[in-house]
Amino acid sequence: MKTVIAACILATLAGCEGGDAQVASRNLSKAADMFEINRRIVFYNGITGDYMLSLEGRCSFDVSGSNKIDVTCKTGPNEYKKHSLGLSDNVTYFSEQLASADVSVYHYRVIFKPQTILPDVDFAGSTDALKKLAH
Numbered sequence: 001m002k003t004v005i006a007a008c009i010l011a012t013l014a015g016c017e018g019g020d021a022q023v024a025s026r027n028l029s030k031a032a033d034m035f036e037i038n039r040r041i042v043f044y045n046g047i048t049g050d051y052m053l054s055l056e057g058r059c060s061f062d063v064s065g066s067n068k069i070d071v072t073c074k075t076g077p078n079e080y081k082k083h084s085l086g087l088s089d090n091v092t093y094f095s096e097q098l099a100s101a102d103v104s105v106y107h108y109r110v111i112f113k114p115q116t117i118l119p120d121v122d123f124a125g126s127t128d129a130l131k132k133l134a135h
Contacts, residue, residue: 005042007022019035019038020105021105023104023105023106023107023108024103024104026106026108027103027105027108027109028101028103028110030109030111031103031109032059032060033060033079034058034115035058035059035060035073035074035102036058036101036113037058037097037099037101038056038057038058038097038098038099039055039056039057039058039059039095039096039097039098040055040056040095040098041054041055041056041059041061041071041093041094041095041096042054042055042093042094042096043085043091043092043093044091044092044093044094045090045091046090046091046092047090052091053083053085055071055073055083056098057073057074057075058073058074059071059072059073059074060072060073061095066087066107067086067088068084068086068087068089069084069085069087070082070083070084071084071085
């Protein structure tokens with residue numbers, strides 16, 4: 001029993017790293033990933049000094065490696081747009097949060113969506129091919 005309690009305490013303490021700023025930052029990122037935060041994401045050409053693209057709204061982004069960024073924006077109740085941009089030595093981006101958000105510095109935000117466990121399956125094929133397999 002003491003081993004179980006010790007394991008639970010260690011598991012709890014393992015999640016307690018970081019100060020208030022780190023916890024708030026993580027929670028802000030979670031909120032943005034849930035399309036709760038308005039952002040402006042600007043892509044900038046460092047050689048010409050021009051803005052190449054500006055996206056504004058409830059947007060989340062994912063940097064895939066060092067040369068690509070995917071931006072997904074919620075444009076309506078069930079409507080989304082995805083933009084993928086290549087980054088280079090002269091093209092960069094910055095993200096600006098447009099308004100403050102109320103997040104906790106005491107508790108990490110955890111989002112559990114049980115409906116994501118079951119995939120949404122689309123069937124692509126012909127019923128004729130299935131009939132041939134049945135014979």
